[in-house]
Amino acid sequence: MRSHRSLQVFIACALLAGCTSRSETPKKTDKPAVPVLELTRQNATLDRDYAGQLEAVQNVEVRARVAGYLDKMLVDEGQAVHKGQLLFQLNQAEYQVKIAEAQASLESAVAQQQSAAVEMDRVKLLVDKNVISPTELKLSRAKMATARAAIDQAKAALANARLLVSLTSIRAPFDGVINRLPFKRGSLIEEGTLLTTISDLSQMYAYFNVSEREYLASIRKRRDPNKLVVREVDLLLADDSAYPHKGKIETTETVFEGNTGTIAFRATFPNPDRLLRHGATGKIRLTTEVDDAVLVPQKAVFEVQDKNFVYVVDGGNKVRTRSFVPSSRVDQFYVVKSGLKPGDRVVYEGIQQLRDGMAITPRSLPADSLKILFASAQ
Template structure:
């Protein structure tokens, strides 16, 4: 085997150059400049979101109270209507025939009553002359009473027939919006058939469930004489956009649901633009004030096996991982429950490029940036 001194020298030079480059790169990484934030206590608010269903303050089913063919549909789906406005017209011909029959029966009963009255006068005259026995007078009076009863029955039958004619005309019970129309003109409608629903959506109810702990906190706050009895809440729509009008919690149910341990709250929202509709969904947001909360930016936090960590910068500018327990999250911050203290410095950005024990050049965030950062949670 031959020995080549030149090649060995070249290999040694290459290895030394590579080591020198790695050392320089390592030194460059260890001394990189990174933004650092000093933890402070801040006043903030906590937002709690609850799934909610929206219902109109009035939502009434419009059903046919008599059977018949649907002659007219005078409204369309989504149309606003006024109280008393005509919605549907059923064919009332057969009910008008019943009215005519009832009227004829009434006239017949009236005629029979007149006849019975005349007969009573004749019998009374004969009884007074002792031509017939007094029992005939009692019989004549009974016949007159029966005729009067027949008149009352005929009047009731006529009123019922007239009512059925009026029920063939269906009007709006209040101001609202027409919903789906399942039948078309000419359809045979059975008694009790659902023609549509009318919703009064000038105001809306939002129902949402809260835990027993949150319920007790709300009740205690509501009974505090120094605080208002109503609590304003926000509504997030299905697309997570913010509904522009605030609502107020009005009442709660009286029974907790056994499976979930929650109770339903009801909030009322104005709906001047008719944006909210019956049956829609959203999220109710309750806001709670928190004083002197220790905030950590979410950008400074990383997770390992479901635990939260930050890089804390010590007095020698060395970084060390520190786990902490968050109490909750608000916007882009965590509220610290334990593990961190006010005044400590944590790496704000670039945590993916460092590791435990590295030395960095801390770049404290400017005061204006800090104020802007914390202003987002005020």
């Protein structure tokens, strides 16, 4: 029994000694193997998306210019209309009365003018015979002028009454689509009441904001071929589907927004199927081209105090931090302005485990890997 216990103690000690010896054995540290990418110059087409607001080329409020009861509604919401088409009809009864009153006033003025003409001829005859004083003729002529002015005033009143009648018929100012109709037949409409809006959807404006740097780059595109060149733009709809027609940038606003430091660009898109509607949103995809650009993948970059850094591998396979200045950032890449050059080897990924001066085992990526990465990002 005692010998059995001694054996157990011996085995336990042996196991403990073995564990102690293994824990004290130092581990062998290997140089971490990380993917390394050699930078090259290349031509690239870069896409950048901007939040866009869509507006119809014309979106006009249709308001009543006279008051009255709404007798007829000849259109419905969403209906396409043509220029000059009758949309609403207000009751004309009271305005027809005004026409009759104006017509009667005109006839009365004409009669007064005829009476004044007869009176003037009579007075002239008596003056010629020295029966009455010449001042009577002057007075008669003044009455004649007053009668003619009354006729002109009556004609103007009649024209105004006819205009008011015409304004009870509300017509489309251009080809477009009817929007919401807030009133129903029989409603009392006041002068200036908003009856609906009409949108011309044949073409659509898309407004999007770009930074001052991007604005300057687009302005200088014709002077310097190495700058970003703005071409046609694409539209991504709210469900991220691509709109089938391309748009073109036509103009910009003239003032930068003080809060954001951006300026609005306007692109025009054709809308033959009226798929796009006023007030919709989407993404404007701006395609730009850079020649002989040095691209750095976003994975390889880390930021310290708003500066961009990468790990560059030197001739001894040690990593060194280096800052660089990007000219732009598009998708998953930086376009290098300064600080890096073709031939530099940068760590592509795994930068979290590195520190400055660490020796690594570089795992070189193929020379065309950056092009493959860029193509996959598109």
